[in-house]
Amino acid sequence: MGLQLTLDAADRLDALLADSGGSPVHFREAAKVLVRAARVPDVVARRLVDEVVRADARLHWRSADEVGRPGAAPARLLEEAAFCVFDLETTGMRPGADRIVEIGAVRVVALEAAGSFERLVDPGVPIPPAVQRLTGLGDRAVRGRGPVGPSLDAFVRFAGDACLVAHNARFDVGFLDAALGRRHGRRSAAPVVDTVALARALLPARRGRFSLAALADRFDTTVTPCHRALPDAQATAELLLALLGLAQERGARTVDDLVRLCRPRARPAHDRRRLAEAAPRAPGTYVMRDANGRALYVGTAGDLRRRTQGYFRGGVQPRGVERALGAVDRLDYAEAGSAFEARLDEIRLILELRPSANRRGVRPERSAFLRLSGAVPRLSVSATGDLPPATDALPGLHLPDVRVGPLGRRADVERVAAALRLAYGLRSCRSARPVEGTCLQGRLGRCLAPCRGGAAAAAHDEAARAVWRVLVAGGTVPTERLRERRRRLVAGLRFEEAAALRDLEAALRRAGRTLA
Template sequence: MVMTVENAVQGTLDELGTPLDQITFVVFDLETTGVSAGEHAITEIGAVKVRGGQVLGEFGTLVDPGTPIPPFISVLTGITDVMVAAAPKIDSVLPAFLEFARGSTLVAHNAGFDVGFVKAACAAHGYPPPDHPVVDTVTLARKLLTRDEAPNCKLSTLAKIFSSTEPCHRALSDARATVDVLHALLERAGSFGVHTLEELKGFVRAPSPEQRRKRHLADAVPSAPGVYVFEDERGDPLYVGKSVNLRTRVRSYFTASETRPRIREMVGIAVRVRTIVCATALEAEIRELRLIGSAKPRYNRRSRFPEKVVWLKLTDEPFPRLSIVREIKDDGAGYLGPFTSARTAEEARAALHEAIPLRQCTDKIPLRLTGRALRSACALAGLGRCGAPCEGRQSAEEYGAHAAAARQAMELDAAPVFSAIEARMDRLSGDQRYEEAAADRDRLAAYVRASARMQRLRSLTSIPQMVAAGPLPDGRWDVHVIRYGRLASAGVLDKGVHPTPVVDALVATAETVATGPGPIPAASAEETECILRWLESPGVRLVQVEGTWSLPVSGAGRLMGRIERAYRPGDAEPRRWREGRPER
């Protein structure tokens, strides 16, 4: 660890209007093992303390993350496992960094990322979260620079313009480059009358000229729950959102509270706001999902491609196998999903293969082999992980028992797969093969999460019709008709009104829902999950139910707690469950 600090008197922030040249800034950068503060760890901290354009001190150290550094991270940063082997752990580094930054204003390039990791480290080691003022040089650059000056706001791009230090994904070097960028941006901000920290914060939050010019688009928006659609001059949707109060939400896009660069850009393009008033907040949420999925507005990031999910399929053939597919067919096959990526589906398939000796080849094996074998058995047969039906060693009846076990594990009972992977993790940990044990943990998590999700969805999608009511603060009730997991009708029961005529009217006018094959036959998984969240909210009552709303008694949901604890830092669960290592 290297720390050098000159004697300096910390400037005060107690008075409003603190001049920027009296503010002590700690410009810092982190290198990490990944992008998620909850799952990944810090590998290096670099920080530079400056005030009035002068460097007061520097702080730099590698950090032992306690886990292997992924190869692609090592390629990016140049930091390897060997380099951090003798480095202090974060519980030793964190107090020194917090002391170095005490009483300062924190600065980082894309500050949300770095501050998020610091907060996660503080939470994990019993320190209060840092309450320092924070300046993000990315946000500041977007306010002050034009596209002609800088095609983007990456640190490497800005450093070429404002710094003689070249960022190289090493923390201290990148922090030094960020110092130069900060000073250049503060100098530029001065030409806009920004001379104090408070003025700087207000300047960053101020609405853009485009936002101010477009405020009239909210004039005709009603104060009701519903969906709003920003449209361009051709009438194409730019962005779809929902709110319990359309007028309040749409007006917020034209104020300082809207700071997202992409959304500010969208507002500049929009020429109108179309609204769809809904009876209830749930209806608004569902309509938003459906509109985003059908129109795919380019400024929406979430829920744009519900059709891109994948499924794990147990094929319907004499010797079934597990296949990753994008389409569910009415072919009698078993399905597990939906998965958001083929990689996650592959991990779940690997977990099932570990527990159940299904064939992993892609050949079509006839019911009865005649003459010589279809082909020579693969290595899995020698390992006892496949009965080699391709060589005729296993009959369809014998193999069918394994296929039935796989379908049972996919749809009803996760315990056999869980027990098999847990036992394998114990063996690997005992042999100090921690990386392999961690890989098995990830495969098990992918399988259990998908199985629990599908069973939860199927509990609702198997019900032909459900009517439920939820209380509102003013004494009224939201009433929804749900068919096969799809919202078919929505309305409001006024206070003091008899419910039967209202419910009968909603049922009579509800959408006729056509069903398809698979666990989610009538709606997207996201829509059904929205409905489930509402059904599970406080005070919701079931009015009518056709069929039974239940979950399998041996389902994967009962294992979710152990899976989630396996990824929670600092939990009391054994270390082998958290990172594939035994307790010490």
């Protein structure tokens, strides 16, 4: 059984044990969850269950026939307990694909710091520029530091039997478990405390963000988080000690009490998680329907099973989606060949079904389109109702008029259009044929000024062809052009213009995920 299949199966068994209140379950019942069949031969059932149990530290054979969780350790009082507060810096956001770059940890015993741990790791792949800017860690800093395996083993020894603590623990523990799975075929069985969830539970009246930086400022920690593993772990440790005092005021006495405080409140949608079990691990669209078959919500995902399971396992969703989850009776799935194809299917379904929980569901015609048209090509934004059939030609380019969308709210699409015009030097004037000498944007170097004719007009036509390819074929969006222009503005101390350009760049990156 492959690693990913084993982890998925272990998650299903762990959910089964949670439903049983922690009581052991017979291996035949466990096998039914794994293979989703009414009857499984005992020999096959025992072999399947045993393979999953041996690969996951959360599971244990409680008897010859029953699977449960490992025997509970004696309750650890908060004032005596050991905590390993840790933070990871990584090459990206995906535990299964991206890699650990740095590990930092602080061990807290009896409410006092009792040691620290810090390791740099060579991920074996280039560190993306965005991560380098965020952390200050470049490829040269980690070259020759060795692979993650030995550092991971050293971290496990440092943590020992302590309760693991992290800020936004789902991210850090996800990477930790993925690395442990690749190295040892098992994941961590230690209890986990998430300081984000703990702060939300203990500070219900707080309005605003629960980021590490915001909470460190709120509790005036001596260490300032800076997106490096050890300083962030040290700040989180100080935050933990402050929250422990609040938790004790709420009646928490043991580590188990603390873990329970971190758990999200039970939601009615949790009981419907079986609806997501049949979802394929493939890109596509899904439709939530009520008992009468009415469409409540339409969505798209690169991994349909992971996305839909998240609705029933995770925290509270946006208000409209939460209402849909309260009424959902079935989920319909449709696989797609790519994420882009799935996005187009989603748009079509929203226009056709008009689901009430989608922001564009009730009035999809309010969503905006990008259009490239005109004798001297111009990129514009229009609503669906404003567009004539897109059959006009771009005369100078020998290309058809093109429109793409709907891409979202008009204000957002206007920012995307402005970013594309600036990145490629397309004209922004509204006249059908611009007149030479009237173009301020050309004088400022923001437009290629086709009104000048000759080489300038040819350069503008070539830029329009490049934009056409982005819109039609999903080419790479040119954020680097904007980034270079932003650097020049910063160097010239034109910070307000640089900030505005940064917002345009962000809008273009978001649109790039749709156009890709």
